[in-house]
Amino acid sequence: MALQPYVHVETLExxxxxxxxxxHMERNEEGILFCRLHWKGEACVxxxxxxxxxxxxxxxxxxxxxxxxxxxxxxxxxxxxxxSDPASFDEVEDSDSTALKYNxxxxxxMNFVENFINDIEVxxxxxxxxxGQHYEFGLMADICICDPDFYFxxxxxSHNIVPGDGMNFSYRMCLGQRRASYMAYMEPKIDAQTALxxxxxxxxxxxxxLVPRAYxxxxxxxxxxxxxRRLTHELVMRPWKRFLQDDERVRVLAEMYAVQLEAxxxxxxxxxxxFTGDRPQHHK
Amino acid sequence: MAEQEYVHMPTLExxxxxxxxxxxxxxxxxxxxxxxxxxxxGPVHWSYQMHHAFSELWTAVGHDTRNEVLxxxxxxxxxxxxxxxxxxxxxxxxxxDDQRFNVQIxxxxxxxxxFVNDIEIxxxxxxxxxGIHWEMAMMSxxxxxxxxxxxxxxxxxxKGGHVPGDGMTMALQKVVGIKRGNYMSYTLQGIDAETCLRLxxxxxxxxxxxxxxxxxxxxxxxxxxxxxxxxxxxxxxVRPWRExxxxxxxxxxxxxxxxxxxxxxxxxxxxIKYTDDKxxxx
Numbered sequence: 001m002a003l004q005p006y007v008h009v010e011t012l013e014x015x016x017x018x019x020x021x022x023x024h025m026e027r028n029e030e031g032i033l034f035c036r037l038h039w040k041g042e043a044c045v046x047x048x049x050x051x052x053x054x055x056x057x058x059x060x061x062x063x064x065x066x067x068x069x070x071x072x073x074x075x076x077x078x079x080x081x082x083x084s085d086p087a088s089f090d091e092v093e094d095s096d097s098t099a100l101k102y103n104x105x106x107x108x109x110m111n112f113v114e115n116f117i118n119d120i121e122v123x124x125x126x127x128x129x130x131x132g133q134h135y136e137f138g139l140m141a142d143i144c145i146c147d148p149d150f151y152f153x154x155x156x157x158s159h160n161i162v163p164g165d166g167m168n169f170s171y172r173m174c175l176g177q178r179r180a181s182y183m184a185y186m187e188p189k190i191d192a193q194t195a196l197x198x199x200x201x202x203x204x205x206x207x208x209x210l211v212p213r214a215y216x217x218x219x220x221x222x223x224x225x226x227x228x229r230r231l232t233h234e235l236v237m238r239p240w241k242r243f244l245q246d247d248e249r250v251r252v253l254a255e256m257y258a259v260q261l262e263a264x265x266x267x268x269x270x271x272x273x274x275f276t277g278d279r280p281q282h283h284k
Numbered sequence: 285m286a287e288q289e290y291v292h293m294p295t296l297e298x299x300x301x302x303x304x305x306x307x308x309x310x311x312x313x314x315x316x317x318x319x320x321x322x323x324x325x326g327p328v329h330w331s332y333q334m335h336h337a338f339s340e341l342w343t344a345v346g347h348d349t350r351n352e353v354l355x356x357x358x359x360x361x362x363x364x365x366x367x368x369x370x371x372x373x374x375x376x377x378x379x380x381d382d383q384r385f386n387v388q389i390x391x392x393x394x395x396x397x398x399f400v401n402d403i404e405i406x407x408x409x410x411x412x413x414x415g416i417h418w419e420m421a422m423m424s425x426x427x428x429x430x431x432x433x434x435x436x437x438x439x440x441x442x443k444g445g446h447v448p449g450d451g452m453t454m455a456l457q458k459v460v461g462i463k464r465g466n467y468m469s470y471t472l473q474g475i476d477a478e479t480c481l482r483l484x485x486x487x488x489x490x491x492x493x494x495x496x497x498x499x500x501x502x503x504x505x506x507x508x509x510x511x512x513x514x515x516x517x518x519x520x521x522v523r524p525w526r527e528x529x530x531x532x533x534x535x536x537x538x539x540x541x542x543x544x545x546x547x548x549x550x551x552x553x554x555x556i557k558y559t560d561d562k563x564x565x566x
Binding site: 001002003004005006007008009018019021022039045047048049050052053056057059063065085087088091098099102103106107114118121226227230231234238241242245246249253 | 285286287288289290291292293302303305306323329331332333334336337340343347349368370371374381382385386389390397401404510511512515516519526527530531534
């Protein structure tokens with residue numbers, strides 16, 4: 001008999017309470033963790049608080065060895081966000097606290113991506129339920145399915161911001177040099193059918209079937225032994241881990257250096273226009 | 285006023301309680317955090333429980349943005365040099381494959397990965413005596429040791445199936461060079477504190493009575509510089525380790541655990557002795 005018990009690790013009951021305003025989580029007896037990102041039950045609100053919360057959420061989910069597979073989706077009708085909270089950004093950007101600015105600019109921006117890749121050690125299935133932003137969690141997931149009306153977009157450059165966060169990073173991994181370069185400068189919208197042809201998503205599934213299909217995929221994966229599933233996830237994630245280690249901090253520091261140099265502010269009118277602007281072109 | 289509050293993160297008070305059986309914490313007003321490992325307030329007993337506690341510790345310390353510099357040390361006159369053999373037997377003789385996977389793969393990876401990936405502040409380790417698992421000390425930004433410290437690893441000599449894959453050879457190759465690191469792994473020979481200093485494996489040799497105070501002195505020196513400079517300098521300092529861990533650790537760990545399971549090995553702790561009768565001439 002060992003001298004000491006294992007240290008306590010936060011349970012689902014505990015972290016689902018801690019994150020309850022940012023995500024709804026439930027786990028069935030098979031170990032499938034269903035995680036729907038939201039803000040108090042409605043579509044997410046983009047803010048420094050939300051960015052911080054999801055970075056921390058990936059760590060909490062990842063450290064819990066009772067999670068066998070993750071299904072990730074967002075509250076309808078948007079993916080991650082329908083709107084931003086300008087006050088959240090202003091408070092940080094107008095603050096005299098360099099510690100607060102640094103926390104939001106560097107570790108939170110990094111950890112939002114890094115913790116997803118490094119901390120979650122089980123397969124993740126993402127069901128993209130609508131347009132929005134930060135689809136990198138779809139791209140970085142083991143399996144990604146999306147709604148037929150969905151389109152990819154990422155507007156940083158036209159907002160006078162270096163596209164240094166997880167989006168262009170993920171495009172570079174999934175699309176290669178030329179397309180990722182074009183996406184960075186030209187910011188085309190890529191519809192679901194094109195995304196499927198380009199290999200950005202694995203299946204297009206009608207909106208109501210997204211979650212049932214995600215469970216079906218999860219159950220298929222769960223037929224295999226625990227070590228095999230987890231080590232297959234490891235193989236799948238290895239290119240992402242390497243690219244993260246090599247590249248992502250350079251990207252984030254480049255973005256944040258330019259933001260500080262030019263005292264760039266978030267342009268919310270333009271972000272909102274992403275939702276109401278031109279429908280996507282079919283790019284070949 | 286922002287609509288949302290930041291999500292609650294465990295405070296020092298909370299995680300000091302959570303880890304009380306394994307680590308004692310002390311933090312100054314300006315954020316220098318001292319973490320001292322212990323077992324029953326004496327020298328550390330190595331166990332799967334301690335191993336797991338390490339992996340969780342680095343995440344807790346790393347996610348607390350109030351920590352500004354980390355000082356890491358152990359209790360008494362030893363580093364990690366006693367063993368709770370029953371802890372290893374519990375797992376290794378158990379029919380529960382899931383438990384074995386958790387400790388062999390997940391925890392073994394995370395002890396090292398969470399140390400280099402989760403901690404985002406300067407790290408200073410004061411090695412207070414002889415013992416195993418000094419890899420986290422070697423991966424720290426600054427490493428101090430006592431005059432009696434011996435850098436040595438016994439994995440390869442244990443009965444069957446112990447590839448030195450949990451970060452020990454990886455760290456040796458990095459701090460003393462590939463030729464010396466590989467030689468030490470095969471021959472099980474160690475090097476003393478003076479040789480460590482000469483080869484660049486440690487930065488300073490300090491008497492046991494003064495080593496912790498010296499670590500605090502260095503931490504206070506680092507604290508004179510501003511916060512983002514300290515943190516980004518840490519990222520510059522740790523980048524070679526992060527690269528090394530990303531490229532090598534998983535292959536090393538899977539080598540150790542594949543071989544360990546293939547030959548149905550178990551931990552042969554009687555073998556491990558910290559004497560100076562097997563020293564390398566370097």
